[in-house]
Amino acid sequence: MSFKVENLTWKIGRKTILRDVSFETEPGKMLGLLGPNGSGKTSLLRLLAGLRQPDAGRILLDGRDLASLRRRSIARRIAFVEQHAATNANLQVVDVVKLGRFPHRSMFSGWSREDDRIVEDALHRSGMEQKRGERWQSLSGGEKQRAHIARALAQAPQELILDEPTNHLDVQHQIGLLRLVSDLPMTSVIAVHDLNHAAMFCDQLIVMQQGSIIAQGAPESVLKEELLRTVFGVEARVEPSAHHGRPHIHFLR
Numbered sequence: 001m002s003f004k005v006e007n008l009t010w011k012i013g014r015k016t017i018l019r020d021v022s023f024e025t026e027p028g029k030m031l032g033l034l035g036p037n038g039s040g041k042t043s044l045l046r047l048l049a050g051l052r053q054p055d056a057g058r059i060l061l062d063g064r065d066l067a068s069l070r071r072r073s074i075a076r077r078i079a080f081v082e083q084h085a086a087t088n089a090n091l092q093v094v095d096v097v098k099l100g101r102f103p104h105r106s107m108f109s110g111w112s113r114e115d116d117r118i119v120e121d122a123l124h125r126s127g128m129e130q131k132r133g134e135r136w137q138s139l140s141g142g143e144k145q146r147a148h149i150a151r152a153l154a155q156a157p158q159e160l161i162l163d164e165p166t167n168h169l170d171v172q173h174q175i176g177l178l179r180l181v182s183d184l185p186m187t188s189v190i191a192v193h194d195l196n197h198a199a200m201f202c203d204q205l206i207v208m209q210q211g212s213i214i215a216q217g218a219p220e221s222v223l224k225e226e227l228l229r230t231v232f233g234v235e236a237r238v239e240p241s242a243h244h245g246r247p248h249i250h251f252l253r
């Protein structure tokens with residue numbers, strides 16, 4: 001099960017941001033969250049990460065209410081890379097990645113070889129090995145993004161939540177990142193704007209509109225021409241790709 005979200009509603013003041021949202025994640029699978037700007041993707045991810053509390057409904061993590069878990073136990077399990085993740089301190093890349101180990105350490109345990117191994121693995125997977133000694137401020141936007149991913153991987157989470165992780169990346173690193181996430185054994189929930197990338201890599205998709213889920217299921221059942229027109233306001237033709245069998249969207253001009 002991993003996440004089970006039941007009738008989630010979330011408000012800011014009197015404004016309802018998320019309305020009666022329900023879905024389940026499949027363990028080890030990649031769930032893509034789609035929707036126009038302002039449809040509620042970031043809001044939903046923040047609730048999933050335990051950073052906000054629902055006004056109604058609940059989020060279960062392996063059957064336990066997320067609201068009943070302590071911050072530290074959540075941090076041992078769930079890693080979240082925010083849409084506009086900031087790191088102000090002038091640290092080296094490797095030190096930022098090491099921060100990912102923090103929830104796993106106790107007052108009594110020192111830094112271990114296992115911690116080192118996990119940090120190295122995270123640097124390697126995110127392609128940031130070469131940049132390990134660089135100062136944070138000297139990184140490009142895309143490199144910062146990848147360093148944040150490395151920190152999240154160092155957290156060794158069972159659930160990985162990513163809010164538009166590809167938005168600063170060049171096309172090679174976009175594809176590389178999505179492939180990496182889809183190959184990871186953990187459950188991932190990832191907000192993305194590129195519908196073709198979502199179709200290629202995600203196992204399941206959720207489409208949001210004005211705070212509600214308007215469609216969910218396998219990419220081929222969700223990405224229909226009618227939905228692209230009504231939700232995203234674009235004319236397109238969808239057909240199975242000859243290369244990967246997933247739906248491929250041809251946008252019409």
Ligand SMILES: Nc1ncnc2c1ncn2[C@@H]1O[C@H](COP(=O)(O)OP(=O)(O)OP(=O)(O)O)[C@@H](O)[C@H]1O
Pocket residue numbers: 012015017035036037038039040041042043044083
């Ligand atoms: N602090 C806030 N106060 C008032 N409204 C807010 C606040 N944060 C978000 N909202 C509103 O909640 C709605 C959903 O925002 P959210 O950031 O979740 O959308 P999103 O789908 O992530 O959009 P994007 O694709 O632009 O990242 C928007 O209408 C936004 O204006």
Ligand SMILES: [Mg+2]
Pocket residue numbers: 041042043083163
């Ligand atoms: Mg957002």
